[in-house]
Amino acid sequence: MIMRRKRRAKIVATVGPASADPAMLEALFRAGVDTFRLNFSHGSHDDHARVHAAIRALEDKHHRPIGILQDLQGPKIRVGTIRDGRIEVTPGQALRFVLNGSEGGPEAIPLPHPEIFAAVLPGHHLLIDDGRVRLRVTGLGDDHIDAEVEIGGVISNRKGVNLPGTVLDMSPLTPKDRADLAFGLELGVDWVALSFVQRPGDLLEARGLIGDRAGLVAKVEKPSALDHVDEIVALADAVMVARGDLGVEIPPEDVPGRQKELVRACRFAAKPVIVATQMLDSMVAAPTPTRAEASDVATAIYDGADAVMLSAESAAGQYPVEAVEMMDRIIRRTEQHKFYRSIVDASGPREETSAPHAVAAAAADLAVALGAPALVAFTSSGTTAARIARRRPAAQILATTPNLPVSRRLCLLWGAHSVLSEEIHSYEEMVEKATRTVMEQELAGPADPVVVVAGIPFGQAGSTNNIRVVRADGN
Missing domain, CATH: 2.40.33.10 (PK beta-barrel domain-like)
Known part of the structure; x- marks a missing residue:
């Protein structure tokens, strides 16, 4: 049986005492979790290692990539x-x-x-x-x-x-964070979330330690970071709208607008963006959310967010599985609403700024014109899939990659159904693998048109330059 989400936006769930058991992790994955967050503000290295091993075992059992995000604590400023x-x-x-x-x-x-x-x-x-x-x-x-x-x-x-109006000469990486980061990279986490980002240079320090071993997520939770949004988005691999601390340091009435600005900036840059904090907060202690919380999740989906995140709801709440199931239902119902497509299309990029972006946009538009149920993106780094996803196409994005870490990171990307594949070396092989995979994943019928996007020469990161239309059965 093919496990495939019936939605485009992804779900991130925080692991904690309520969800660290392997059986609960499997229940959460089945309920809809695409990426698990390990919060290094809590728990020991041994605790996180056991959770990491259990998630990787789930991958093997279900033959599906699962993302793991390490969230570093960052500096904590406290009175004595x-x-x-x-x-x-x-x-x-x-x-x-x-x-x-x-x-x-x-x-x-x-x-x-x-x-x-x-x-x-x-x-x-x-x-x-x-x-x-x-x-x-x-x-x-x-x-x-x-x-x-x-x-x-x-x-x-x-x-x-x-201190909302003060930029501190303080590294976002404490000695604890550096030790936690080294441990997380040794485990093999897929993403590292950096707290206390104040300026673009903070990301350079973290990048120097991480290299290409994991994707770098910039948590935007400081007003000073909002003053440098474009530079931070350019330097990060993804962004988290951390509304908890952000809502303390800027007026609450400014948070919704800032959220929309950040989501749009990330979408235009083809970088995944996570909306986080208190999304279904009442489900920590109740089996259903408030109507306002349901609307909050839906708003993030209408904004075009790649992922929405559960924090205490899944880490320490009484109803972790129900919270994931509820978030899954809200996302699906929102994406099926008659206004969803017009709202998401209206907030997207109007003009493409580079040839690779233009090729990806043309592929997405072509899939719509042909009524193609799937777009196949051959991607070595994830960039081709991300360029297609920024258009938020109606067709399912089948992201095929020979790189296992990339396959896991794609679990944060809007619309991407990630499949691990072998390297391709020729145009004919590309077409054959695209049609075979789309049929194996049950994304199209034999006579359906499929749009295939790749970069040639194959295996060269970021070279999105080729579109091909084929029948799903290869004829």
């Missing part, structure tokens, strides 16, 4: 120890944060991060505990920051601090 464990602050109250100190109260709250003291300026804001407490910087010293409370609340030990 508070005297008596907590203080309650009120609007208008003056506070002082100090660089050095073991514990303190309103007159000397430890903030052991010299990068903040070097970068913050009067008028900048400090957000504590996911923005529940908001302060404005009023004065500075070499080892202290004075601030006034704008929104009061409780500040307790080790609560997180966000």
Whole structure:
């Protein structure tokens, strides 16, 4: 039996205590997970190694590639120890944060991060505990920051601090991240998600360590990253719209528009984009989502996102399988809606900026004109499939590649049904393999037209330059 999703957008699910068991991982895969996320903010290396092995065993059992995304923790900025464990602050109250100190109260709250003291300026804001407490910087010293409370609340030990208006001279890779990254690459993860991206140069540091051993996902969760979207998209292999931290650091009313901007920028650049955080959050504790959550998932699909992600819903929730099944149903129903095609087409690229993009676009348009049920993309790096996917064609994209890591990474790409194949060496072999594979995967009937796209010479990454129309039976 051929396992093929009846939708184009992909599902990413986070693995955690609720889903790390091999039997649960299989249930989640059967329910619709295309890529599993390993959150290295939690769990030991041994825990992640066991999950990785179980996912690879699933691949062998079901003869389908499965993506694995390693999400690095990144720097965590926190206040230090508070005297008596907590203080309650009120609007208008003056506070002082100090660089050095073991514990303190309103007159000397430890903030052991010299990068903040070097970068913050009067008028900048400090957000504590996911923005529940908001302060404005009023004065500075070499080892202290004075601030006034704008929104009061409780500040307790080790609560997180966000600085939306401040760019810190801080690497996104902590010593822990470097150790986790080395471990993940040794395991053979397919994607690495980089947290705390502030500027394009942050990606260069990570790329130097990763090389081509995994795809690099830039998590956009800082306002400074939004100021450099085009450069970040160009340097990354994929982007995650990390709405959790982003929604703390920018006004909530700005998040939907920024999401649309990021999805469109990635689509135009032919880079996969994941929309993440709180998509079906109520399903952590309930078997059904709210209507607003269902609409949120559907909006990401109408925007043209390549993938949507479950976090706590699948990692720690009471209904992980139900959450995946619900997300699968929402995606399928949205993609079948009468307005879906017109909305997705309207938000796509109008003019192609390169010959390979133009060839891929022409292939997608040709498939529509002929009523072809499938487009076959021969791809060594995934680029040809990505160029076709940016058009969001109605036809199924059959992405064939001889490269197993590429086949797994394609599990993030919109519309791609990834199949591992042998190398091809001639035009005749390309046609024969295309028709044979499309029939084996039950994507077309014998008399159906199939559009075949490739780059010649074969095996040369990024050389999308050839279109061929054949009958599915090869006649």
